[in-house]
Amino acid sequence: MVDSELFEIAAHLDLIERNSALRGFATESHYRQVAEALKRSQTITELNAGRILDNYGEYHPSPSFLDILQEYNVSVTVGTDSHTPEALTDRVPHVAGWFEEKGIAPTELPV
Structure with a gap:
């Protein structure tokens, strides 16, 4: 999929x-x-926060996968997977903290 550049x-x-x-x-x-x-x-991968506040409690990709992506200097953008304004409000601080902790900035996509 990635190699296709689609x-x-x-x-x-x-x-x-x-x-x-x-x-x-x-x-x-x-x-x-x-x-x-x-x-x-x-292709840029997504840090997805859809499960960060539930029982799974982790981002996707998983922490071990994210470590490997960082090792390879793979660009990461953000997806909160929020389906309501409240979910967005709850997840954004967690995502911002993750990027701050890792010392990296999310890749900004041209709009």
Whole structure:
């Protein structure tokens, strides 16, 4: 998908992590393959905050995948996955804190 250059943004790269029965099947090798493809590509990945405030409590991609993406200097943009104004208000501070903690800025997309 990434190599096709058909998409500007790749979201939910580790969607299987959302399902507790499938969580953990993706390996570091899988993550590195995707990171290598993204590094070669103009496709930007999304930091998705849709599950940060629920029982899963993590961003997508998962923390270990995000670490690998950072290692490969892969660009990351933000998606709050907010379906209501209240969800947006609740998630934005968490996302801003994540970028501050990592010492990086989100990639801004041309509009």
